[in-house]
Amino acid sequence: MLSIKNLHASVEGEEILKGINLEIKAGEVHAIMGPNGSGKSTLSQVLAGNETFEVTEGEITLNGENLLDLETEERAREGIFLAFQYPVEIPGVSNLQFLRTAVNAMRTHRGEPEMNAAEFMKLAREVSKQVDLDPAFLKRGVNEGFSGGEKKRNEIMQALLLQPKLAILDETDSGLDIDALQVVSKGVNALRADDRAILMVTHYQRLLNHIVPDYVHVLAGGRIVKSGGRELALELEERGYGWLGVKDEETTPSAAS
């Protein structure tokens, strides 16, 4: 489904990704771990098409189609979804309006009729229950004043509404309390499907108890330095990143939960 070959990307002239290779097949769940600042979010943002980052070399294809030729919104319509590490607050745009506009943009792209306000409200209420978010949040500004955990649940809610082909979850587990972690994991597991792939960035093995990945990769210094099965995550938890030749002072996870 997703194929990344020798991907280099830089920001303000500084190279952050230094030759990433990654193949993800439909139905698979891949986890990416790695020290702070190693480029995990950069990779996620580059996949979604954030123009802050310049791709200087390499290629990305989604089901054979060159992703780098597509604008962000076109990528989204082709099925790329990024749950942001730091979801953006947009006061003045209601969450409901935002979600409906997004869902209708996708429907229009697929040649389906738009959903009217009432139809959408019904759907949105159902999905908000699925992530245990009070429907009252639909009326608030996008992520405006949401707690960290509420923002993450709002991201998963969007994934559930938009039904992407590839869901990239950038630290969707950080900042969640134990109950919220359960809820989010349930949401992510609900996304698992034979025709969908999931790429999750995480610092914590505990998420991987709930969402069992097929592969775990270690991203360090802009490269994937090690790949393995889920047992790699356990090993990392125990031993840190030092044994992989990665600088040790960077190995403490950033966000405590």
Next chain:
Amino acid sequence: MKPAPTLSSAFLEPAGHSLPGPLLELRKQRGTALVDMPLPTRKTENWKYSSRHLKLTDGLAASLPATGKNGLSLSLPGYRVVFRNGVMIPEASDFPDIEGILIQRFGDLDDSDAAALAERLDNTLDTRAVQMARLNSARFEDGLYIRLDKEAVLDQPLFFVHEVTGTDSGSAYPRIYVDAARHSQITLVEEYLSSGDQPVMVDSVTEFTLGDGANVTSVRLVMEGENVQHIGATGVRQAANSRFESHCVGFGGPLRRHDLMVRLEGEGGECKLNGVVVTQGKQHYDNHTSIEHVAAHCNSEETYRNIAADQSHAVFNGRIHIHEDAQKSNANMNNKNLLLSTGAEIDTKPELEIYADDVKCAHGATIGQLDKISLFYLVSRGIGRREANTLLTMAFINELVEQIPVQAVKDAAQIRLNEFFDQTFEEA
């Protein structure tokens, strides 16, 4: 030193139209005083950014035809008074005869009402600060007098629609005076529209006096075309415990100028001034507001938002003057500006003059662009560029649009806003 330019004699010719004697007399007096009035230039502080857009050519001095053809088809709900080219069109107007409320064109006033009005006209304005209002006082051909007796309540908004036909070049001087006695209530909507393409100047003046506890809402929608320069002044005087609310929504033109002056003269008075301005192309819009806290224990709250696209230019000048005796004044002024293009320009200036010591006065101004990260977030959900930009721009003014208390105005503004978005944001 070169003397400041004055009005060309074409503007000093006696204006036509039949008015009751006291008003004719007043107009004549004001005309005489105009002769050596200096016109705004670049050196005139309150016209610094706008004087070069003010074009008082002799062609604009002409009166406009009393009833132009090609009237806009208006389908307004509720009460309305329609003026075309500065004079009232009774056939297009429709308002009730309500006990305790006088709604009448200047031309139809009886002598005693006309005399009472002539005594009041200009009494809400500092005519030194609003030069162009003086031209209106010398040249108005008709006007609307609204007088509410004590406790009278107009049960629906009254629309005052002023339309320029644009079939001929010239100028119009619409004039409104609202006299709201104590505890009376009214919502007045002023809509300024135009058709045609001949250059026209609209020089409008609206005055409000509020008695004790009166409650007046003023909604002002300026949507004239590219052939119209609009210079407007609104003067407000508030007695104790009265409340005045103003909602101005303006779209740009070759020159748009609005001076809004509020005097809080009685304790417990309250005013709320909201403004939304949208400019594009080479348009120019200049809002000057002034709030005078004359009496103690008054509240004022002002929120203006400018959105400037292309090479357009918006100006906001917000003055708050707290007089020596106005203790416990509470004044809050906020102006936020959004530049949608690198060629656009916005100038914002707060002017605070505070002579009392026990007051709360807060002000803030920002100038920014649409947030790139917010835009990325929206498009990453499949939302198109134009729609995403539109959502973010609406987010900037939503709060003010929502507060407009008249649905028909909200709708009209939204239609015009959507045109603006279509013209400003490309679909990627």
